[in-house]
Amino acid sequence: MSADENKLNIKERYQIPTQKMIEQDPGERSRNFKQVNLGYTEELAIQEARRCIQCPKPSCVPGCPVEINIPAFIDLIARLDFIGAAKKLKESNSLPAVCGRVCPQEKQCQGPCVVGKKAPPVAIGHLERFAADYEIEHGGQEKIELPPPTGKKAAIVGAGPGGLSAAGDLAKMGHKVTVFDALHKPGGVLQYGIPEFRLPKEIVRIEIEALERLGVEIICNALIGKCKTLDQLFAEGYDSIFIGTGAGLPNFMGIPGENLNGVYSANEFLTRSNLMKAYLFPQYDTPIVRGKNVAVVGGGDSAMDAVRTAKRLGAERAIIVYRRSFKEMPARAEEKHHAEEEGVEFMTLINPVQFIGDEKGWVKRMECLKMELGEPDSSGRRRPVPVEGSNFFIEVDTVIIAVGNSTNPLLTMATPDIKVNKWGNIEVDPVTQATSKPGVYAGGDIVRGGATVILAMGDGKKAARAMHEYMMKKKS
Numbered sequence: 001m002s003a004d005e006n007k008l009n010i011k012e013r014y015q016i017p018t019q020k021m022i023e024q025d026p027g028e029r030s031r032n033f034k035q036v037n038l039g040y041t042e043e044l045a046i047q048e049a050r051r052c053i054q055c056p057k058p059s060c061v062p063g064c065p066v067e068i069n070i071p072a073f074i075d076l077i078a079r080l081d082f083i084g085a086a087k088k089l090k091e092s093n094s095l096p097a098v099c100g101r102v103c104p105q106e107k108q109c110q111g112p113c114v115v116g117k118k119a120p121p122v123a124i125g126h127l128e129r130f131a132a133d134y135e136i137e138h139g140g141q142e143k144i145e146l147p148p149p150t151g152k153k154a155a156i157v158g159a160g161p162g163g164l165s166a167a168g169d170l171a172k173m174g175h176k177v178t179v180f181d182a183l184h185k186p187g188g189v190l191q192y193g194i195p196e197f198r199l200p201k202e203i204v205r206i207e208i209e210a211l212e213r214l215g216v217e218i219i220c221n222a223l224i225g226k227c228k229t230l231d232q233l234f235a236e237g238y239d240s241i242f243i244g245t246g247a248g249l250p251n252f253m254g255i256p257g258e259n260l261n262g263v264y265s266a267n268e269f270l271t272r273s274n275l276m277k278a279y280l281f282p283q284y285d286t287p288i289v290r291g292k293n294v295a296v297v298g299g300g301d302s303a304m305d306a307v308r309t310a311k312r313l314g315a316e317r318a319i320i321v322y323r324r325s326f327k328e329m330p331a332r333a334e335e336k337h338h339a340e341e342e343g344v345e346f347m348t349l350i351n352p353v354q355f356i357g358d359e360k361g362w363v364k365r366m367e368c369l370k371m372e373l374g375e376p377d378s379s380g381r382r383r384p385v386p387v388e389g390s391n392f393f394i395e396v397d398t399v400i401i402a403v404g405n406s407t408n409p410l411l412t413m414a415t416p417d418i419k420v421n422k423w424g425n426i427e428v429d430p431v432t433q434a435t436s437k438p439g440v441y442a443g444g445d446i447v448r449g450g451a452t453v454i455l456a457m458g459d460g461k462k463a464a465r466a467m468h469e470y471m472m473k474k475k476s
Contacts, residue, residue, distance in 0.1 A: 010053045018120040019048040026341035030311050033196040033279055036338055037101070037129075042082070045130040049078035051115060052122045059112040060124060065458025066099075066165065068092045070109055074127055086135035089128060090144075094168030095161065095207045095457065097136060098190060100129025101199050103454040104332050136206055143213050147174040152471040155180065155238040157224045157411065160188020161453045162444030163244035164211060165460030166467070171214040173468045178238075180222040185275060188246055189453065192275035193267075195305050197312070198335075201274070225411035230440060239474055240439045240467040243426065244460060247405040247445035253297070257355025258401070262363040264289065266302045266402035273309050288313065291398025295319045295366055297352055298402030299329035304336065306400045307344050318344050319394070323351040323371050323384040349373070351384065353391070355399060366394045407446050415440075425449050432466035433459055439474075441467055 022038040023029075029036050040048065052074045060070045068089060076085035089096040105125035113121035152175045156163040159181035167177045185191050187204045212218065224230070230241055250265035252258050269288070272278040278288035294310040296303050299322035311318040320339070322329060326348050329336060340346070349371045358364045370390035373382035407424045419427045419436040426435055426442040433441045443459025445451060 008050060013051055013053050014115070014119060016047060016051045018051065018123065019044040019126075021123070021126050026338075026343075029197065030308075030342040033312055035200060036197050037126075039133055040126055040130040042134075045077055045082075045127060046080065048123050049074045049127055051119075052078070053115060055114050059114055060109040060122075063109040063112050064092075065108070065454050066093045066461050067458075068109075068128075070124055073131060074122065074124070077127055077131060082131055082134040083138070085127075085131035089131055092461075093128075093457070094165050094211060095190075096128055097132035097203050098161070098199060098207055099454055099457070100125055100127075100132055101203070102190075102194055104452055106333060108454065136203075144172065146172065146214065149176065150174040150472065152176065152239045152474075153178070153237055154467055154471065155233045155241045156244065157230075157241060158182075158188060158244035158246060158444075158446075159186030159208075159218060159220075160244055160246050160444060160456065161190060162246075162456035162460040162463075163188070163242060164208065165457035166242045166244065166441075166443070166464045167216045167460075168211050168214060169461055169464035170467060171211070171216050173464070175468070175471065176217075177215070178217045178219060180224050181218065181220050182223040182245075183275065184220050186218050186220060188244075192271040193302065193305070195270070195274060195309050196279070197308070198305070223410070225414040230411075230415050230437070234439070239471045240441070242433075242460065242463050242467065243411065243435070243440065243442040243446055244444045244456065245408065245411055245446045246456075247407045247425075247450055249406040249408045250401070251404045251406055252401055253352065253403060255352060255354050257357060257363065260355055260357040260363040261361050262289065262291070262397060263355055263399045263401065266296070266298070266306045266400050267405065269306055269400050270302065270309065273313075279309070279313065289398050290314050291396075293317045293319075293396045294398040294400065295321050295352075295394060295396045296400045296402055297321050298404075299324065299331055300402065300404070301331045301335060303400075303402035304331045304339050306402050308335075308339055308342060310398070310400070311342055311344060315398075319396075320344060320346045320348075321350050321352060321366075321368065321394075322346070322348050324381060325349060325373060328373075328381045347394075349384065351386070352399075356393075363396060363399055366396050366399060368392055368394060404450055405445070407449070418442075423449060431462070433463035434466060439470060 073085045073088040109124045110121040156167045156179040170177045250267040272288045276286040277284035278286040290313045294315040296307040354367045356365045370387040371384040374385040377383040433443045441463040444456030
């Protein structure tokens, strides 16, 4: 196909059918940890890119938290300039190969897509992944020309998506950037939370190496708030600090039996599997539970990740137990669809009330209560109401609790001049991400409580701009 074939009118573009991404067969993928989505071929990517009508006032761009020029990179794909498309993405996005895999595009850029009013929206996320992967596979990752050094130093606390986004943008502005992370590998939730079949760790490694080529220094096994304070970082010569430590403290339900053996938080289960590669045991010396009857309590993306991981680890019965209906589940539609294809059972309008153990202290069954939907609550979803006398039991040998996370107070307790709200989340200026402590900015789950990779990255981008302005005005 030649670039000239891109010269289509709007009517002709609407007539191009949406291009489905190639996927592993459900029967095969439910037994391995290889990627589910296999990506676009060049032909598929070109065809999908040609569906974009290049709106004069694109409604997709305001929906992107990292401000990608979406029509421009898609047009470059349609014109067969795949490396150019990747470079256009990287003008705004430090982690395009990650975002192309895990961002909820259906709620962000694709939701308001004009094409979507008459046909399926343009698959912006799939095209982002294609361009980023093409650059990786064809050696197109050239070192970016940086401006002269400013002489300013920025510290990033937390090597998750928010911190990495801020680090990349600050480095491109000419600042010296050091990232501190508590774990032994950088990436945050990209490394410990999202499974290999959705986000290969090799992709995370490549994206982080691209940041290091910009001059970003990453120091692992550094627990800021414990090994040193923010004030000590300032004393060491850092001019500004970004906090992106996430929300890594798992929530539990507070019901009887949660302390039984075989009851885990999704955090522990996914961290063992992902960061510590327990799914490759015994090649990696990190054991993990391999239950036969596994129930995952919750309906978000972490719940889907946990139940699909359990299925791949050999569960004969892998169940999602959720107190609202299937429609109200906050997990991405694609993840729910993939889970269904892989044989995951969905027990909706069900809420556990206690876990029951055997004589050795291992969970063996779960008592549940049926629910019905009442009036909407503060989230806009209808509130689940218990159905009196509807108790029943489910036989289980493993339970994974995936009902959200809270912020770890370690850093904020060590920094009393940073204001937090009643949930322990850091309070920030919504425009600049500035905290109550001068020179300190924050974003991602430590501010939001629990959100998405791309929203954290958007916070990092906003903070980087404000940090740059603050540091350039600051007297040495």
